[in-house]
Amino acid sequence: MKNKITLHIIVALLVGINGFAAETNQQNGGKAMDKKTSLGAEISLMTPVWVIGSYDKDGKPNMMTAAWVGICCSKPPCVTVSLRKATYTYHNIMERKAFTVNIPSKNYIKEADYFGTVSGKEVDKLAATGLTPIKGDHVDAPYIKEFPVSVECKLVNTLELGLHTMFIGEIMDVKADKTMGDNKEALNMLIFDPKQRNYYGLGENLGKAFSIGKEITNSQTNRIK
Amino acid sequence: MKNKITLHIIVALLVGINGFAAETNQQNGGKAMDKKTSLGAEISLMTPVWVIGSYDKDGKPNMMTAAWVGICCSKPPCVTVSLRKATYTYHNIMERKAFTVNIPSKNYIKEADYFGTVSGKEVDKLAATGLTPIKGDHVDAPYIKEFPVSVECKLVNTLELGLHTMFIGEIMDVKADKTMGDNKEALNMLIFDPKQRNYYGLGENLGKAFSIGKEITNSQTNRIK
Numbered sequence: 001m002k003n004k005i006t007l008h009i010i011v012a013l014l015v016g017i018n019g020f021a022a023e024t025n026q027q028n029g030g031k032a033m034d035k036k037t038s039l040g041a042e043i044s045l046m047t048p049v050w051v052i053g054s055y056d057k058d059g060k061p062n063m064m065t066a067a068w069v070g071i072c073c074s075k076p077p078c079v080t081v082s083l084r085k086a087t088y089t090y091h092n093i094m095e096r097k098a099f100t101v102n103i104p105s106k107n108y109i110k111e112a113d114y115f116g117t118v119s120g121k122e123v124d125k126l127a128a129t130g131l132t133p134i135k136g137d138h139v140d141a142p143y144i145k146e147f148p149v150s151v152e153c154k155l156v157n158t159l160e161l162g163l164h165t166m167f168i169g170e171i172m173d174v175k176a177d178k179t180m181g182d183n184k185e186a187l188n189m190l191i192f193d194p195k196q197r198n199y200y201g202l203g204e205n206l207g208k209a210f211s212i213g214k215e216i217t218n219s220q221t222n223r224i225k
Numbered sequence: 226m227k228n229k230i231t232l233h234i235i236v237a238l239l240v241g242i243n244g245f246a247a248e249t250n251q252q253n254g255g256k257a258m259d260k261k262t263s264l265g266a267e268i269s270l271m272t273p274v275w276v277i278g279s280y281d282k283d284g285k286p287n288m289m290t291a292a293w294v295g296i297c298c299s300k301p302p303c304v305t306v307s308l309r310k311a312t313y314t315y316h317n318i319m320e321r322k323a324f325t326v327n328i329p330s331k332n333y334i335k336e337a338d339y340f341g342t343v344s345g346k347e348v349d350k351l352a353a354t355g356l357t358p359i360k361g362d363h364v365d366a367p368y369i370k371e372f373p374v375s376v377e378c379k380l381v382n383t384l385e386l387g388l389h390t391m392f393i394g395e396i397m398d399v400k401a402d403k404t405m406g407d408n409k410e411a412l413n414m415l416i417f418d419p420k421q422r423n424y425y426g427l428g429e430n431l432g433k434a435f436s437i438g439k440e441i442t443n444s445q446t447n448r449i450k
Contacts, residue, residue: 037400039400048270068298114441118442168386191416205424209417
């Protein structure tokens with residue numbers, strides 16, 4: 001019984017010391033207690049999954065999945081899509097000066113992955129998937145009828161970056177399923193984790209942008225008053 | 226009774242005609258039956274939420290939330306961040322040739338939103354949020370200690386696109402919470418819906434990339450055999 005009490009006291013002291021050390025580190029704010037570890041110059045940021053539509057020189061429609069993508073300007077509305085020169089789509093876009101961005105829903109995750117794993121040089125990917133290419137209204141590129149959202153883009157710039165060439169496309173039109181109002185179609189997006197090579201769906205609505213942070217703005221205003 | 230039967234026959238005929246019309250449209254593959262509607266040249270694609278860290282000319286750390294962002298090259302690993310010239314961060318990056326990308330977790334959604342709604346010209350945003358800026362090891366820009374992932378970027382290119390200027394940053398280092406192995410830190414990302422102005426979290430793991438689509442590749446290979 002006495003031994004047990006002694007042990008408890010020792011444990012309590014040790015916990016206390018550790019707790020104090022941790023607290024000191026917290027307050028210190030310096031490098032030593034930073035819990036981050038350096039991973040080096042790697043790409044580990046999650047990124048959207050876009051399926052890029054293009055025609056080859058003979059008019060054969062092709063789809064390729066890309067994840068080195070993003071929005072890059074509001075006026076004119078533009079997107080970036082970076083591709084390696086080795087891809088079939090690279091040459092198609094250079095030739096036709098146009099591409100589409102197609103957003104696969106969860107239902108088309110297999111097709112989206114397939115589009116990213118084989119080359120249009122060797123296969124008719126659209127025939128293989130049974131998906132329907134439709135010629136864009138505004139640009140010389142096909143979009144996928146079955147996907148919930150498609151964006152028609154005109155090539156406005158290219159930039160050599162290294163392994164990848166960046167294409168900048170101006171958005172000419174967005175096409176969305178009529179059945180999905182209020183941008184619910186966008187909720188179908190897939191997200192790619194380049195490090196673990198997994199696809200994720202979109203999660204819960206966490207709050208309104210340009211609004212949820214006002215609590216901090218207001219608390220600051222009150223403090224100044 | 227007789228009237229009821231006649232009505233049933235008429236209804237059945239109408240349903241039949243509509244059904245036939247719908248089927249013809251399905252098979253047609255043309256524009257007429259495409260269920261998509263044109264939304265015009267708008268930005269309605271979901272995009273990641275990144276908090277951009279920079280120092281101003283006097284060394285004051287600043288954070289700004291950006292969503293016109295993306296990965297753009299593997300070798301060297303690069304990202305794009307597009308900003309308006311009106312922002313404080315634009316001038317900071319031009320001056321210091323460096324920035325950080327900080328990935329807020331759900332716990333910091335208020336701070337992330339706040340960083341995007343007020344200007345560093347008028348406020349010390351880091352002081353207002355109580356978050357800790359730490360000077361990058363590789364670049365002249367601060368990252369946020371409390372966020373799960375931070376990326377140090379050296380400015381390598383800028384491109385004028387219209388309302389936005391695109392900054393291309395080469396990734397010099399990624400810093401992640403030690404407590405979160407296996408890229409779980411990346412699961413903390415927020416996603417922004419520019420059309421409805423909502424933030425979303427990440428959803429469920431839907432499958433392995435470069436793998437889940439092999440079913441289609443294999444079925445094709447079998448067909449060729």
